[in-house]
Structure formats: C-alpha cells, structure tokens
Amino acid sequence: MWIRRTPDEVFEVERRHDLSRFNPIATAAMAVALSLFFSIARWIGWRGKFAPSGDPIPMEEAFSGFPASCIVIFLIIYAYRVFFRDNPPCDGALICTTCFEAAGRYAPTKCGCGGSREPQYMWRWEEGRRLSSRSPRND
Ligand SMILES: [Zn+2]
Numbered sequence: 001m002w003i004r005r006t007p008d009e010v011f012e013v014e015r016r017h018d019l020s021r022f023n024p025i026a027t028a029a030m031a032v033a034l035s036l037f038f039s040i041a042r043w044i045g046w047r048g049k050f051a052p053s054g055d056p057i058p059m060e061e062a063f064s065g066f067p068a069s070c071i072v073i074f075l076i077i078y079a080y081r082v083f084f085r086d087n088p089p090c091d092g093a094l095i096c097t098t099c100f101e102a103a104g105r106y107a108p109t110k111c112g113c114g115g116s117r118e119p120q121y122m123w124r125w126e127e128g129r130r131l132s133s134r135s136p137r138n139d
Pocket residue numbers: 096097098099100101111112113114115
C-alpha cells in the first residue's frame with residue numbers, strides 16, 4: 001500500500017536527488033558514446049542525412065580528436081546537469097492521494113476521483129500491508 005513519507009524521509013529523498021546531479025558517471029558515459037559516434041561517422045565519411053557522404057578517412061585521423069571531444073562534451077553536459085537540472089526528484093510523476101492512480105508530471109492536480117495529486121516521491125510503496133480500504137489494488 002502507499003504510505004506518505006515523513007518530512008524527514010522527503011527531505012532525505014530531495015537531498016539525495018540534489019547530490020546525484022554531481023555524479024559524473026552517466027555524464028562520462030554519454031560523452032564517450034557521443035564522441036565515439038562522431039569519430040566513427042568521420043571515419044566512414046558519413047556527414048548526416050542531409051549532406052552527401054564524404055570519403056572515408058584513416059582511423060587514426062578520424063579518432064585524433066576523440067579525447068578532446070570527450071572532454072568538451074563531458075564539460076558541456078556536466079555543466080548543464082549541475083546548473084540547469086530539473087529539481088523534482090524521480091521522474092516528476094504525480095499520485096492521487098485518494099485512489100493512488102499515478103499520472104504524468106503535467107497532469108491536473110485534481111484527479112478524476114475527486115482527490116488531489118501530489119509528487120510521487122512524497123509517497124512510498126510498502127509491500128504486504130493492506131490494511132487500508134483506500135488501496136486501489138485490494139484483490
Ligand atoms: Zn484519484
């Protein structure tokens with residue numbers, strides 16, 4: 001059943017989310033993947049959908065800019081994540097406090113059942129406690 005988190009739990013979720021934007025691993029993986037893509041595209045002479053293909057170039061030449069492009073792409077994405085990342089934790093989903101139906105982050109704050117919707121991170125699912133008749137999946 002869904003249980004509302006205590007204010008301390010909500011604070012902890014928000015704190016962890018706030019700190020996670022400084023984690024460089026996902027950003028580094030994205031930078032390597034993008035740089036690899038661009039280097040391979042240069043290597044095989046692919047210039048995109050709207051430009052004619054060029055001649056393939058030697059691999060050493062195509063990958064000569066790989067480390068620099070990794071660093072530049074990493075810095076751009078990392079700076080974006082640190083300074084402009086969306087603040088709500090999780091995916092920003094909303095949950096109805098009455099029927100517990102989930103909705104997207106841009107759904108109206110009033111549910112069809114008449115209840116109001118809150119950010120889902122303010123709630124947690126606890127398995128095996130079906131004491132409430134308010135749970136939507138009492139079967
Ligand atoms: Zn509802």
